[in-house]
Amino acid sequence: MTQNLLTIENISxxxxxxxxxxxxxxxxxLTIKExxxxxxxxxxxxxKSTLLRIIAGLIEPNEGQxxxxxxxxxxxSPRIAMVFQSHALFPWLNVLENVELGLEALxxxxxxxxxxxxxAIDLIGLDxxxxxxxxxxxxxxxxxxxxARALVVNPDILLLDEPFSALDVLTAENIRNDLMELxxxxxxxxxxxxxxxxxxxxxxxxxxxxxxLSHNPGRILKEMDVALIYPRDxxxxxxxxxxxxxxxxxxxxxxxxxALRAKVVIGMDYRLPDIFISQLQGxxxxxxxxxxxxxxxxFALAESENLSAKEALPLFEALDLLGFxxxxxxxIELTSSGKAVGQGDILERKKVFAYHLMxxxxxxxxxxxxxxxxxxxxxxKEKFLKELEELMPPIEAQKNLSIxxxxxxxxxxxxxxxxxxxxxxxxxxxxG
Numbered sequence: 001m002t003q004n005l006l007t008i009e010n011i012s013x014x015x016x017x018x019x020x021x022x023x024x025x026x027x028x029x030l031t032i033k034e035x036x037x038x039x040x041x042x043x044x045x046x047x048k049s050t051l052l053r054i055i056a057g058l059i060e061p062n063e064g065q066x067x068x069x070x071x072x073x074x075x076x077s078p079r080i081a082m083v084f085q086s087h088a089l090f091p092w093l094n095v096l097e098n099v100e101l102g103l104e105a106l107x108x109x110x111x112x113x114x115x116x117x118x119x120a121i122d123l124i125g126l127d128x129x130x131x132x133x134x135x136x137x138x139x140x141x142x143x144x145x146x147x148a149r150a151l152v153v154n155p156d157i158l159l160l161d162e163p164f165s166a167l168d169v170l171t172a173e174n175i176r177n178d179l180m181e182l183x184x185x186x187x188x189x190x191x192x193x194x195x196x197x198x199x200x201x202x203x204x205x206x207x208x209x210x211x212x213l214s215h216n217p218g219r220i221l222k223e224m225d226v227a228l229i230y231p232r233d234x235x236x237x238x239x240x241x242x243x244x245x246x247x248x249x250x251x252x253x254x255x256x257x258x259a260l261r262a263k264v265v266i267g268m269d270y271r272l273p274d275i276f277i278s279q280l281q282g283x284x285x286x287x288x289x290x291x292x293x294x295x296x297x298x299f300a301l302a303e304s305e306n307l308s309a310k311e312a313l314p315l316f317e318a319l320d321l322l323g324f325x326x327x328x329x330x331x332i333e334l335t336s337s338g339k340a341v342g343q344g345d346i347l348e349r350k351k352v353f354a355y356h357l358m359x360x361x362x363x364x365x366x367x368x369x370x371x372x373x374x375x376x377x378x379x380x381k382e383k384f385l386k387e388l389e390e391l392m393p394p395i396e397a398q399k400n401l402s403i404x405x406x407x408x409x410x411x412x413x414x415x416x417x418x419x420x421x422x423x424x425x426x427x428x429x430x431x432g
Contacts (some may be wrong), residue, residue: 004070005192006032006055006157009396011064013050015392018205022269022391023217024050027064030211030220032157037183037193039207041200041250043317045396047218047273048196052159055194081150082159085166087142089134094246095121095145096130102149120152121145123187125178140171147179147380151188158188164202165310173203177231179204184230200246203227204239205232212249215317218269222249244299247309248330250318251298266321268362269391272403273321276412281341281349283307283315284324287334288342295333322356354411363388363404371425378424381405381416 011028014021025047032038053059055066057080065072081102089098099117108116121130125142134142143163150158164172182188197203197264203210207226214221224246232239254322286305287296302312316332319325324338334342341352357364370379381401405416405423415424 005032005034005036005068007067007070008032008051008055009021009062009065009067011051011054011066013047013054013061017173017388020390022210022267024392025054025061026219027216028218028220032192032194034191036209037195037207038209038211039195039203040211040213040217041197041246042213042221043202043215043250043271043313044198044273046215047094048212048213049161051213051218052082052161052194052196055157056080056159058082079153079155080159081153081155081159082161083143083150083163085162086148087134089141089142089145091134094131094133095126095137095148096143099152100147102152102195106153116152117148120148123151123182124148132297138171140167140175143167143171143175147175150379151182151190154189156189156191156195158190160193162196162198165198168325176202176206180230198313200243200250200309201234204228204242204246205234210246212246216266224249244297244330247299247302250309250313251320251327251330251332266360268366268388270363271392271396272363272400274360274399274403275314275318277407278352279311280315280318284319284334284338284342287325287332288339294339295331298327298332301332322353322360324356350411353407354413357407357411357413361398361404361407364408364413367404367408367423368425371414371423378406378422381421381423385421 008028008030011025012023013025014023016022028051038371040051042048050059054061090101095099096114096117099120100113101114103113118130121127124147126141126144126148127228128136129141137145143166146163165178167175183190183193195203195206200327201337204226210224210226211220211223212222213219224242224244228236228238228242234240283301283305284291287301292301298312298316302309302316305312307315316325316327319332319334319338320327323335324341325332337352337356342350344352367384370384384404385397385401388400391397392400408414408423409416416422417424
């Protein structure tokens with residue numbers, strides 16, 4: 001009988017206090033069994049990486065607990081190792097020394113550490129590069145060192161935070177294949193793998209089970225078993241059907257009854273999709289033209305525009321968020337406003353875009369109202385950044401404000417001077 005390896009009970013995480021409290025994760029309940037490869041999917045800012053770091057013991061939850069074999073979890077209970085999106089290697093250490101670093105906490109003798117590190121380096125396919133420094137290695141080889149450093153401790157649970165996203169397609173595929181070979185052939189003692197990913201195809205290629213999080217706050221929206229035989233054929237009907245279902249779940253607003261959907265509003269703490277306006281307009285133009293004429297299957301549209309899931313999801317989210325499209329049951333359809341943007345010239349597009357920004361994005365409204373109330377009609381960027389940092393982590397605050405500045409400048413709602421870091425209503429800069 002398969003045992004419960006890890007049990008996540010009612011995990012919640014928030015930032016800030018009182019009325020300014022921003023809920024990131026809301027009562028996450030999840031059980032991971034032995035021999036499971038689980039991939040967590042969701043829109044940007046839904047709390048995927050936060051959940052992974054809570055599992056790793058790097059972040060404390062505000063509520064809830066994690067059990068390991070039904071006992072209270074502490075970071076020293078199981079051997080947990082994590083591979084990050086960036087290789088996170090120390091540039092002054094060579095490959096062998098970087099891998100050995102993963103064993104420091106185990107208090108092993110130096111000879112034993114070296115023996116285990118050499119075995120891990122050989123296992124991950126880097127034999128012969130022990131004395132090389134990170135700057136001498138390609139991006140893929142540096143990420144392999146990251147895997148070796150994680151696997152050297154023989155972890156019960158391996159956590160992967162988008163480990164392939166920074167790699168080129170061929171390199172990512174090679175490392176994925178090598179990892180799956182180690183996992184399936186039981187050449188590593190790891191009992192479970194939990195991965196965060198934006199890549200739907202990658203998730204289905206690797207995982208036994210998919211966990212899809214909703215956005216703002218992060219809740220478990222849906223779980224899907226992947227009952228396909230390894231190695232999986234991306235061109236098969238079963239694979240493509242599952243891709244379509246995952247896209248539908250990621251973009252669906254079906255969790256809200258149709259009568260209430262219009263009342264669902266976002267707050268100042270909403271993690272905005274990081275997209276270029278030119279990309280958004282290009283997608284709307286494609287949706288307006290044949291064969292779609294304003295309505296399309298979301299997966300078919302992404303595929304025809306050569307968009308990966310990581311590229312497509314924030315674009316679809318932005319269209320829905322701004323009121324330019326409705327996404328329901330796997331289809332996307334332009335609203336009358338969306339069609340107006342598609343049919344208008346550059347000035348008309350900017351006017352419609354400005355109206356929808358002010359109507360749908362509270363942070364844009366706040367910035368504009370503060371600027372209007374400012375005696376000098378100018379405010380330093382730092383003021384808004386400090387306000388956002390009370391609602392979300394600093395990195396997310398910086399990202400959200402940068403998005404707002406780019407959108408607001410395009411719509412000519414305000415201007416921004418990079419040298420002085422001042423936002424102003426005077427002489428808005430036209431940028432696209």
